[in-house]
Amino acid sequence: MKKKARYLFPKDYMADPSAHVFNGKIYIYPSHDRESGIAENDQGDHFDMQDYHAFSLTSTDAEVVDHGKILSVADIPWGGRQLWDSDVAHRDGKYYLYFSLKDKNDIFRLGVAVGDRPEGPFIPNPDPIRGSYSIDPCAFEDKGQYYLYFGGIWGGQLQCYRNNKLSLPGELPQADEPALCPKVVRLSDDMLQFDEEPRDLLILDGNGEPLLQGDIDRRFFEASWMHCYQGKYYFSYSTGDSHLLCYAIGDNPYGPFTYQGVILTPVVGWTTHHSIVEFESKWYLFHHDAVPSGGKTWLRSMKVTEIEYDDNGRILTVEGS
Numbered sequence: 001m002k003k004k005a006r007y008l009f010p011k012d013y014m015a016d017p018s019a020h021v022f023n024g025k026i027y028i029y030p031s032h033d034r035e036s037g038i039a040e041n042d043q044g045d046h047f048d049m050q051d052y053h054a055f056s057l058t059s060t061d062a063e064v065v066d067h068g069k070i071l072s073v074a075d076i077p078w079g080g081r082q083l084w085d086s087d088v089a090h091r092d093g094k095y096y097l098y099f100s101l102k103d104k105n106d107i108f109r110l111g112v113a114v115g116d117r118p119e120g121p122f123i124p125n126p127d128p129i130r131g132s133y134s135i136d137p138c139a140f141e142d143k144g145q146y147y148l149y150f151g152g153i154w155g156g157q158l159q160c161y162r163n164n165k166l167s168l169p170g171e172l173p174q175a176d177e178p179a180l181c182p183k184v185v186r187l188s189d190d191m192l193q194f195d196e197e198p199r200d201l202l203i204l205d206g207n208g209e210p211l212l213q214g215d216i217d218r219r220f221f222e223a224s225w226m227h228c229y230q231g232k233y234y235f236s237y238s239t240g241d242s243h244l245l246c247y248a249i250g251d252n253p254y255g256p257f258t259y260q261g262v263i264l265t266p267v268v269g270w271t272t273h274h275s276i277v278e279f280e281s282k283w284y285l286f287h288h289d290a291v292p293s294g295g296k297t298w299l300r301s302m303k304v305t306e307i308e309y310d311d312n313g314r315i316l317t318v319e320g321s
């Protein structure tokens with residue numbers, strides 16, 4: 001029988017958990033929530049995080065090891081404020097931590113920091129990734145090539161870009177127009193830059209039409225994740241203001257992807273965010289909610305629960321708490 005979802009680190013507030021299996025252990029790279037006293041607004045100023053910790057565990061039941069601080073805003077030469085979601089990739093013995101951070105002009109960029117071990121420490125590059133923007137990088141390896149998926153609307157600033165160029169004042173499409181797409185880009189062999197212009201990742205409905213901006217229960221908002229299951233590519237994401245984690249399936253890392261359904265119904269708190277990883281032949285959803293903080297949306301706690309697929313490869317919906 002499937003076990004109940006488990007809070008992973010009750011001692012502190014950690015959100016947006018990106019989980020990977022490195023050297024036979026699960027490593028988790030979350031955002032480190034804190035009480036900053038900044039009032040809540042639609043730009044997300046209250047998510048004012050300043051550092052990251054790395055965590056590991058030998059099984060989903062095992063004790064969670066906190067490896068301590070692996071990167072701080074203060075270490076990042078171009079950094080301004082708000083260390084949001086991050087992710088880590090492993091290539092040729094090095095670990096690459098990709099992160100979202102506002103620069104000194106309050107523009108979100110993606111940065112990269114390099115370490116020799118999965119638990120860090122990570123040394124940041126002196127500049128953000130050239131041509132990067134918005135938030136929520138997800139690193140994904142496929143047949144020896146590495147890709148980043150990214151983007152987030154509202155406070156994540158994706159609406160301020162068209163064709164990868166800043167386009168102010170940054171309006172969302174109308175409700176009956178195609179939704180803003182998440183982005184996908186191949187990384188350079190040294191893992192430090194984009195190797196091409198970021199591309200739109202199209203999410204289609206069952207009729208092959210792009211999801212519309214007004215389709216708030218299905219269109220992309222933020223929190224990209226990619227995993228493969230039985231040869232298919234599963235792109236999953238948050239719908240933000242309708243508080244769902246959804247997924248779409250494609251045949252290759254660039255897509256297009258066809259919308260399939262809900263992975264996780266709304267949790268306590270405004271944001272919902274996740275990663276999906278296979279460990280010892282079971283599949284797990286790492287996510288967060290704001291139950292332990294009494295619903296404070298900016299103080300979230302990371303959790304893990306097992307997920308299952310049906311015979312057609314559809315993910316069985318998990319009820320959020």
Ligand code: FUB
Pocket residue numbers: 015016031047084085100135136152222223271272273
């Ligand atoms: O944690 C800050 C932001 O909240 C993340 O970058 C978003 O995905 C949302 O979870």
